[in-house]
Amino acid sequence: LQNLRIPGPTPCPPETLNELSRQMINHRGPEFAALQGRIMDRLKQFFRTQNEVYVLTASGTGAMETSVVNVLSPGDHVLAVSIGEFGDRFADIAEAFGAHVHKLGLEPGTAADPQAVADALRREPAIKAVLVTHNETSTGVTNDVAAIGKAIRAINPEVLFVVDAISSLGCIPFAQDAWGVDVATTCSQKGFMIPPGLAFISLSPRAWAAYETAKMPRYYFDLGSYRNYAKRGQPPFTPSVALYYGLDTALEIMDKEGFEQVNARHHDIAEYTRSRVKALGLKLLAIGNEASDTVTSIVVPEGVDAAQLLALLNSEYDTVLAAGQGKLMGKIVRIGHMGLVERKDIDGAVDGLASALVRLGYKNPAAVGGA
């Protein structure tokens, strides 16, 4: 059996996978309305919000686009805080739809300093929205969204706080209402333990007020349609019914476990992963509290070819890690640890990594007392 240790899609338990094979039903009928109702109710608990949470048939990037186009107009000034590939993507989406983007870009591997974000906002009073990645999947770094929210509200109480919580929500602590997040999105293939293909989004009353005047063009991702149709227990467009079946069961499982326990479990396995990797004498890209509890980036040691390492892990150890992206391609490999993951999965991956590295000429400096 393959040890799939990438940061999404993540392995799914049989309980959710089996649901996917159920026969279709009418998405405009009462059975689907009940299904959608249960899902929307339970999602609120994981967003920790009083807002409605809508389900989109799309992957995470579709949800990021939805976040932008429903609250902004072409020409609006936007502060895009980027600590990696997905932060860049948020900026690119806003730009594609005509926003005037001010980018606060940080070196990959570090988190955003809340004060620096507030300073950038102070310098540009025209800024209407701040786009932030909660957990940057490409680097394995988590931003302190609560602190960023507090810092920006102190400068501009009405600014829209738009958060990509794709590889965080449902895994690590997230609290839309308490943190003052106006637009929050995530998707199905991370902590929710079902395949990719659904995304979730929730707008605060302030974001809905912005919706009323937002002029970016939208149709498939127009949340007004989702809001109207939800009143009769339907999505506006034909939904990915099979994934709804899986999600219904996943949310039941997660609900039973409780969000605090879900968060604790992710922290525990992340700590375990980091300690096991460090014991090999390897360097982690992210440091201290900034290190993500959902994905760990490992710096590939000098002299080792990252692509060769990943190929060897795949072919000889049935272990699939993720490559670096963008500037970090060839420099890091990443281990995903969200959703369905146990210590033995991490052991398998790290043991494989240790053995593959040795075969590629790496010597653990820790093991010989060096470095």
Added chain:
Amino acid sequence: LQNLRIPGPTPCPPETLNELSRQMINHRGPEFAALQGRIMDRLKQFFRTQNEVYVLTASGTGAMETSVVNVLSPGDHVLAVSIGEFGDRFADIAEAFGAHVHKLGLEPGTAADPQAVADALRREPAIKAVLVTHNETSTGVTNDVAAIGKAIRAINPEVLFVVDAISSLGCIPFAQDAWGVDVATTCSQKGFMIPPGLAFISLSPRAWAAYETAKMPRYYFDLGSYRNYAKRGQPPFTPSVALYYGLDTALEIMDKEGFEQVNARHHDIAEYTRSRVKALGLKLLAIGNEASDTVTSIVVPEGVDAAQLLALLNSEYDTVLAAGQGKLMGKIVRIGHMGLVERKDIDGAVDGLASALVRLGYKNPAAVGGA
């Protein structure tokens, strides 16, 4: 077992449903690249095109949006031919993204006259694209796309011919290249016998040339990204992996059957449906060649409440038909017959319909010799 006879989602065979429960794989790895390659190759046969066919994680409306935003700019003049709800939707999407829409709207229940489309095009030489629904799901009427294509090319050889083939392609004859279709789209939950959540789109060389200057904003649906990533066997964004598994198997089954046999099977079951409905003395909305081979609209007889009829069919006969949409709400009910459907399914639905109608006071005029 429920007899789901709506025009999508359609019932799926166990062969495709079982595939959905397979474990996740890396969507950036070699196994997925092979899967995507097989799917893209086989889809070409059903589009009957030499173009590449791209797979989107979205439902049909997302594909309609994709059709528009990749080849047009705000302010472009567009002729939207509408014979029902989905024709209206195509016009609405173009308008939402800033096109100047000229609408040729026809009474629901009729097809577009190719000459009338050509005349509308002649009147407005600025028109850059013609949007046409191949099979109007809301009315059960099929447009003659081949004839419309011929007629519009005679007026303007360079006009973009954009076709929504959502409830036709994979069921009834469609031939993108032979018919001169520049943008063709369809999706997974109709003839392809898998659940909703994937959509397919193919652009002609003329459409790709238009892409180069098209300025409508797009990101998630930007086909340039799909084209670039397809070169390495990947989609740009995390795909709905489980549905790819099902689609792979569905295409294998359909490939074995052959597209001509698939078309013949749909024609046969449609003829059977129409003859059985007519024998109840009921009136069909669409007439002659315009009647769709994928969905049949039945005029609800005077004195019978459509909503009550559908509810009774559902609760007492385990049969789910579709309601009318828009102007036709309450006036028609629809029987879907695409993908996995046999005569016994139609028999069950029509027998149920006959019995439910009697319970609601309907008397078959044919049965007593009247009309």
